[in-house]
Amino acid sequence: MQTNLSTKTRNWMAVASIPVMIWTAIPLLWILATSLKGTDALADPTKNSFGNFWPKDPTLENYRVIFTGGASDLFNPALRNSIIVCLVATLISVILAMFCAYAISRLDFPGKKLILTTALAVSFFPVIAMVTPLFNLWRQVGLFDTIPGLIIPYLALTLPLSIWTLSAFFQQIPWEMEQAAQVDGATSWQAFRKVIAPLAAPGVFTTAIIAFFTAWNDFVFSSNLTSSNNSRTVPAALAFFTGASQFTQPTGAIAAAAVIVTIPVVILVLLFQRRIVAGLTSGAVKG
Amino acid sequence: MATSLDEPAAPARVDPAARPRRVRRSRAARPWLLLAGPLLVIAGLLLYPIVRVTVLSFQRYGLKEVISGKPEFIGLDNYREALSGDYLWKTVLPNTVVFAAVAVAGTVVLGTLVALLLQHLGPRLRALVIGSALVAWALPAVTGTYVWVWIFDPDSGIVRRTLIALGMLDPEGFNWFTDRLSFYAIAVLNVIHHGYPFIAITIFAGLSTVPEELHEAAKLDGANAWRRFWSITVPLMRPVFAVVTILSTIWDFKVFAQIYLMPGGDGSNPDVFNLGVWSYVSSINQNKYGLGSAIAVLLTLVLLVITMIYVRALFREDELQ
Numbered sequence: 001m002q003t004n005l006s007t008k009t010r011n012w013m014a015v016a017s018i019p020v021m022i023w024t025a026i027p028l029l030w031i032l033a034t035s036l037k038g039t040d041a042l043a044d045p046t047k048n049s050f051g052n053f054w055p056k057d058p059t060l061e062n063y064r065v066i067f068t069g070g071a072s073d074l075f076n077p078a079l080r081n082s083i084i085v086c087l088v089a090t091l092i093s094v095i096l097a098m099f100c101a102y103a104i105s106r107l108d109f110p111g112k113k114l115i116l117t118t119a120l121a122v123s124f125f126p127v128i129a130m131v132t133p134l135f136n137l138w139r140q141v142g143l144f145d146t147i148p149g150l151i152i153p154y155l156a157l158t159l160p161l162s163i164w165t166l167s168a169f170f171q172q173i174p175w176e177m178e179q180a181a182q183v184d185g186a187t188s189w190q191a192f193r194k195v196i197a198p199l200a201a202p203g204v205f206t207t208a209i210i211a212f213f214t215a216w217n218d219f220v221f222s223s224n225l226t227s228s229n230n231s232r233t234v235p236a237a238l239a240f241f242t243g244a245s246q247f248t249q250p251t252g253a254i255a256a257a258a259v260i261v262t263i264p265v266v267i268l269v270l271l272f273q274r275r276i277v278a279g280l281t282s283g284a285v286k287g
Numbered sequence: 288m289a290t291s292l293d294e295p296a297a298p299a300r301v302d303p304a305a306r307p308r309r310v311r312r313s314r315a316a317r318p319w320l321l322l323a324g325p326l327l328v329i330a331g332l333l334l335y336p337i338v339r340v341t342v343l344s345f346q347r348y349g350l351k352e353v354i355s356g357k358p359e360f361i362g363l364d365n366y367r368e369a370l371s372g373d374y375l376w377k378t379v380l381p382n383t384v385v386f387a388a389v390a391v392a393g394t395v396v397l398g399t400l401v402a403l404l405l406q407h408l409g410p411r412l413r414a415l416v417i418g419s420a421l422v423a424w425a426l427p428a429v430t431g432t433y434v435w436v437w438i439f440d441p442d443s444g445i446v447r448r449t450l451i452a453l454g455m456l457d458p459e460g461f462n463w464f465t466d467r468l469s470f471y472a473i474a475v476l477n478v479i480h481h482g483y484p485f486i487a488i489t490i491f492a493g494l495s496t497v498p499e500e501l502h503e504a505a506k507l508d509g510a511n512a513w514r515r516f517w518s519i520t521v522p523l524m525r526p527v528f529a530v531v532t533i534l535s536t537i538w539d540f541k542v543f544a545q546i547y548l549m550p551g552g553d554g555s556n557p558d559v560f561n562l563g564v565w566s567y568v569s570s571i572n573q574n575k576y577g578l579g580s581a582i583a584v585l586l587t588l589v590l591l592v593i594t595m596i597y598v599r600a601l602f603r604e605d606e607l608q
Binding site for chain 1: 315317318319321322324325326328329332333335336337339340343401404407408412414415416417418419420421422423425426427428429430431433434435437438443445480484485488489492537541543544548563566567570571576579580583584586587590591593594597598
């Protein structure tokens, strides 16, 4: 970015970025290493190298435990629930947020700022204050421990965030281009499809990723509004893992499950790094 | 974003005068038709819990009342119980406030340093640093917390082994999770690790808006990097710093899972509760829903005050532009 830096400064910068990356990466690597340790390696440090860090004899035992072994009746449904609940919550909140963001960026009406401020205030409302009321209500109306019973509160996490991010994106779209295309003879459908949709797509997409992460992250709703495999998601299910025997900790299985739930996130991040960065910053900087 | 709010909307596709009045009236209603869905969802999801939790906070609502379904109105007793005595003032509030202050300061300082670093890196290395930071940001808080607990495990954690190998710790080891200070030191590491990427990337994006000519001019006048940062970058970036500071403050005040999932945070060690955990444990573990709700209302009020400061900071930013 800056051309006026000497090679020496540049090298120092590269050196400085190493500890930052190590500190950032260690927890990620640690989960991976733990997930590859067998029961004996977890109990006996001499079976690992680099000070109990990496197993000398990596094994996929823990992955077998969660997919086909002892923890599979807990993990597989939880993974399915996580995927369904987070995808549906993301889809609904992005669609609703598109209406909202379109109105805010495209139409003229009073109270725009109030709506954005409300959306922001909602996202600051503490989740623990919502759990008890929802728990009571869900038991009364039969939504407790159901998939919709989790999707609805997840909207409280994802919708305000989606409105906020997507409005920021939509306000950067040059909507006049739609008219320009129509002046040039395009029908309004063509103008939307060929001009506006490609401009709006990255913002919609980024918003969806950020909303998905937020839902994927939830622990409080899932651990309190579910009681069985019907709807429990992975973060809440981890607490129910048990070791191979009564006396062993389920560390290896938890690590393997953590790796599995982190993989989609890592793939999304690596594929769409630029877009996520744009989405993260559009809300706050230009807020 | 805020600037374009004040711009007139894009011209209507067809001259409105050419259309019958009914259509024009439906145009005025159009924003509200679009907004109805999202606003109803937000209102329902927000208003119901707020009203309910406030009502609960004025009631005696324990196991007996759950079963009978007839809670008793007890006025401000729950608030009195929460606010009186040493527990709130000597344990919970310091845990919440000091933790948030340290975590916010750490997150913003580290985020700024990483942002400055990113600005000076080549494109490849920059992509690598941003990539690993984003993974840390997206790592679910639950799994992140498990890892930090393992790293500091009193028996087999890598920290204990390293410290013993270096001779800095006695071979019998030390349980960091029972001591309040070291418990929160680990929580701070976890929360900063999870929170700094967002801050770093936001500040990095903000830095690119600082005109480079200013730095060049200051350099010619003999200002060193330290001086240029405080005299040029900080004043120009003030709104961005305000936003990231307040966002972090709100996040760190309502930290829950990261504390609750650490050893002792689930209710067995009251020394380490913060406001959120205290509210949760009172309600869910001890079935004192009234008290738990009163604490939740107190936490919400604190967050509301911070949110108002945040909104005011945003509006001030508008005026500057």
